[in-house]
Amino acid sequence: MAMIHSAPRGNREARPHWVAAREGRLAMPFCQPCNTWNWPPAGACPHCGTALTWRDCSGEGRVVSFSIVRRAVQPEWKDHAPYVVAIIELAEGVRLLSNVVDCAAEAVTMGAAVQVAFHETTDPELGLPVFRLKD
Amino acid sequence: MTDSAIVGIAELPQGKMPGVTPMGLHSTLARMALADAGLHARDVDAIITLSPRSDPYLIHATALAEFMGIAPPVALTVEGGGAAPAVMTDMARMMIAGGRAKTVLVVSADMPLSVVSRNAYVNTLADAGPVHPDIERPYGPSVPSLFGICARAYMDQYGATDEDLAAAAMHDRRHAMAHPNAHMRQPMTLESYRATQMIADPLRLLDCTPVSDGGAAVVVTSQERARDLRQPLVKVLGAGFCAARLHLSAAASLTDSGAGPSLRDALAQAGRAAADIDLALVYDCFTIALLMNIEALGLAPPGGAGAAFRAGEFNADGRLPLNIHGGLLSHGYPGRAAGISNLVEAVVQLRGQAGDRQLKRVETTLTHGMGGVFATHGTLLLGKG
Numbered sequence: 001m002a003m004i005h006s007a008p009r010g011n012r013e014a015r016p017h018w019v020a021a022r023e024g025r026l027a028m029p030f031c032q033p034c035n036t037w038n039w040p041p042a043g044a045c046p047h048c049g050t051a052l053t054w055r056d057c058s059g060e061g062r063v064v065s066f067s068i069v070r071r072a073v074q075p076e077w078k079d080h081a082p083y084v085v086a087i088i089e090l091a092e093g094v095r096l097l098s099n100v101v102d103c104a105a106e107a108v109t110m111g112a113a114v115q116v117a118f119h120e121t122t123d124p125e126l127g128l129p130v131f132r133l134k135d
Numbered sequence: 136m137t138d139s140a141i142v143g144i145a146e147l148p149q150g151k152m153p154g155v156t157p158m159g160l161h162s163t164l165a166r167m168a169l170a171d172a173g174l175h176a177r178d179v180d181a182i183i184t185l186s187p188r189s190d191p192y193l194i195h196a197t198a199l200a201e202f203m204g205i206a207p208p209v210a211l212t213v214e215g216g217g218a219a220p221a222v223m224t225d226m227a228r229m230m231i232a233g234g235r236a237k238t239v240l241v242v243s244a245d246m247p248l249s250v251v252s253r254n255a256y257v258n259t260l261a262d263a264g265p266v267h268p269d270i271e272r273p274y275g276p277s278v279p280s281l282f283g284i285c286a287r288a289y290m291d292q293y294g295a296t297d298e299d300l301a302a303a304a305m306h307d308r309r310h311a312m313a314h315p316n317a318h319m320r321q322p323m324t325l326e327s328y329r330a331t332q333m334i335a336d337p338l339r340l341l342d343c344t345p346v347s348d349g350g351a352a353v354v355v356t357s358q359e360r361a362r363d364l365r366q367p368l369v370k371v372l373g374a375g376f377c378a379a380r381l382h383l384s385a386a387a388s389l390t391d392s393g394a395g396p397s398l399r400d401a402l403a404q405a406g407r408a409a410a411d412i413d414l415a416l417v418y419d420c421f422t423i424a425l426l427m428n429i430e431a432l433g434l435a436p437p438g439g440a441g442a443a444f445r446a447g448e449f450n451a452d453g454r455l456p457l458n459i460h461g462g463l464l465s466h467g468y469p470g471r472a473a474g475i476s477n478l479v480e481a482v483v484q485l486r487g488q489a490g491d492r493q494l495k496r497v498e499t500t501l502t503h504g505m506g507g508v509f510a511t512h513g514t515l516l517l518g519k520g
């Protein structure tokens with residue numbers, strides 16, 4: 001029951017993230033001088049001002065915490081509840097909010113190992129990274 | 136700081152207000168607060184409002200002045216989330232201390248229930264609320280689910296259960312039942328709490344605030360002038376603020392609300408100690424927010440707020456009376472104006488005008504407000520004159 005998501009805003013700082021997802025890569029913004037990830041993405045490193053570079057991540061991570069949405073509020077989600085919204089920490093150490101998909105919502109647990117997957121959106125140039133429980 | 140006093144307050148019963156318009160509500164509250172202070176609308180030389188979701192204007196405060204037929208030189212509409220009551224009161228203090236204004240009218244009201252509708256209001260929160268429009272919105276997080284993520288992390292870290300969440304909800308409800316202006320006044324038990332539907336695990340319907348029409352107005356002037364007015368003196372002793380980030384995706388911790396520095400700075404400005412506080416009104420848009428904010432403010436040990444509620448420590452006759460007006464959870468959640476009732480209850484108690492609810496000893500009060508998902512905090516300390 002993979003859904004076709006409404007496209008994220010494609011003209012903002014996160015565009016490379018969505019474009020990479022369409023190509024099957026999980027790209028996150030990184031500051032080389034500071035050796036830190038930057039998320040939510042800014043145009044430049046907030047600490048040193050260096051332009052951020054987009055690095056591909058392994059796509060492996062774990063569920064830091066999650067909630068099961070029983071009552072969706074956005075119209076496109078109404079028919080998809082219950083679904084899982086989670087904070088994922090990638091193996092590289094950066095955290096992002098995403099969905100855990102392709103399992104019963106009740107199967108998701110704290111600390112569960114996950115692997116990235118990619119969903120299409122209504123914009124053929126932009127994809128959406130989501131996560132699946134690892135076997 | 137040459138300090139200020141709150142000399143007028145007004146609040147109406149929170150809930151559904153059929154036949155009332157948002158501007159009519161603002162104007163009524165403003166005139167009630169001025170009458171409470173023994174002042175006239177023409178005395179107002181600065182007006183501060185929030186932009187209600189139910190009734191946006193280019194400059195809402197100026198539109199209110201026009202509606203009331205006054206023309207104060209300063210009219211500001213601020214954006215401060217749930218920390219706005221402290222923001223607006225502190226702006227009033229600074230204008231008074233700096234000589235910009237003598238009588239500042241603060242009006243914070245909204246009508247999400249009657250004018251926007253409950254469902255439409257909840258929908259606007261998902262679009263223009265604390266959800267990041269780029270990196271979070273595509274994943275369909277509801278506002279309860281963002282707090283649900285924090286609640287599950289909190290339960291995991293401390294071994295807390297739904298009984299801790301329910302203890303906060305039941306505390307607020309029990310006290311709201313005794314407050315004539317509270318929105319939610321039917322009894323709540325652990326069984327009736329558990330019988331309500333799950334909204335965003337682990338948060339149930341009764342972990343969330345209602346949506347209410349309501350708000351309040353407050354009049355601020357100098358302490359010197361306040362002594363000549365009609366109400367018992369209520370001083371603004373100190374204010375403190377803190378903000379680490381806006382969105383949950385940027386949060387360093389899912390279980391520390393981050394409110395602590397706002398109280399630390401308010402205490403430093405007031406020259407008081409935490410032990411001096413004898414009434415606390417803490418922002419609680421969800422039960423988990425109440426538990427985490429109480430702990431971050433140092434009013435209970437980490438993971439211990441639920442047990443403190445169950446032990447009665449926060450009851451009117453407990454160690455530290457807290458949210459004895461029912462909190463946002465049961466007193467009401469008037470949209471953008473949420474949290475202003477915390478300020479009103481503190482003033483009523485400091486004046487000794489709470490009737491059957493009056494606490495025996497109230498010298499110093501803490502009122503806390505929070506914007507976003509544990510994003511910004513504003514804390515005010517008020518004291519008896």
Ligand SMILES: [Zn+2]
Nearest residue numbers: 031034045048
């Ligand atoms: Zn850097």
